Amino acid sequence: MTIKNQPLKKIITYCFLFVSFSVNAQNKAPIYLQPLGKVNTFTLQKVKQSVEQFYKRRCIIKPMVSLSPDILADGKTRYEAGRILRKYRSVQNLLIITEQDIATKKDNVKEWGIFGLGYRPGKTCVISTFRLKRKVGREKFIERLNKVAIHEIGHNCGLNHCTSGDLHCLMNDAKGTIKQVDEEQMKFCANCMRLLK
Numbered sequence: 001m002t003i004k005n006q007p008l009k010k011i012i013t014y015c016f017l018f019v020s021f022s023v024n025a026q027n028k029a030p031i032y033l034q035p036l037g038k039v040n041t042f043t044l045q046k047v048k049q050s051v052e053q054f055y056k057r058r059c060i061i062k063p064m065v066s067l068s069p070d071i072l073a074d075g076k077t078r079y080e081a082g083r084i085l086r087k088y089r090s091v092q093n094l095l096i097i098t099e100q101d102i103a104t105k106k107d108n109v110k111e112w113g114i115f116g117l118g119y120r121p122g123k124t125c126v127i128s129t130f131r132l133k134r135k136v137g138r139e140k141f142i143e144r145l146n147k148v149a150i151h152e153i154g155h156n157c158g159l160n161h162c163t164s165g166d167l168h169c170l171m172n173d174a175k176g177t178i179k180q181v182d183e184e185q186m187k188f189c190a191n192c193m194r195l196l197k
């Protein structure tokens, strides 16, 4: 009787494990990482790891999609972040990453170079490695990129820019300066954490 029952017990245990895994995966939808144009594999892996660690969600790297002229900014030298978001707007959580320079319209400046842009709230955001690489080694560059990724996903989750005055919070407005990004730590302040949906 004991021998007969053992496999059954195992099956029941496995079923239970499967059910609990499914429920967990359902609660936390994965975040897809979409390379736009060629993106370094090491860079993609680092962003994936960082997003998974911070948001406790799976991050799945998608096959690359090609850059195309329709998402270029009017000056035709860089890409327009808003056009990228509109073109690839997703119903799943999508973090688009490109090595090309991206810009958006800001006040009177037609093409204001940015690190990233995301819907708030929404499911799609875009980040660029272009402005984060300057004058720094790979480690610092990856740190900056991870911060920008977490910031833009934060917007997707409904977070606005941080107003708590904590300059170490990742949700501060970088205002186009890398100095602010470097000032931040890999965390949200207590207020942003509370607002995170």
Ligand SMILES: [Zn+2]
Binding pocket: 162, 163, 164, 166, 169, 170, 171, 172, 188, 189, 190, 191, 192, 193
């Ligand atoms: Zn904050």
Ligand SMILES: [Zn+2]
Binding pocket: 151, 155, 161, 172, 173, 174
């Ligand atoms: Zn922002």
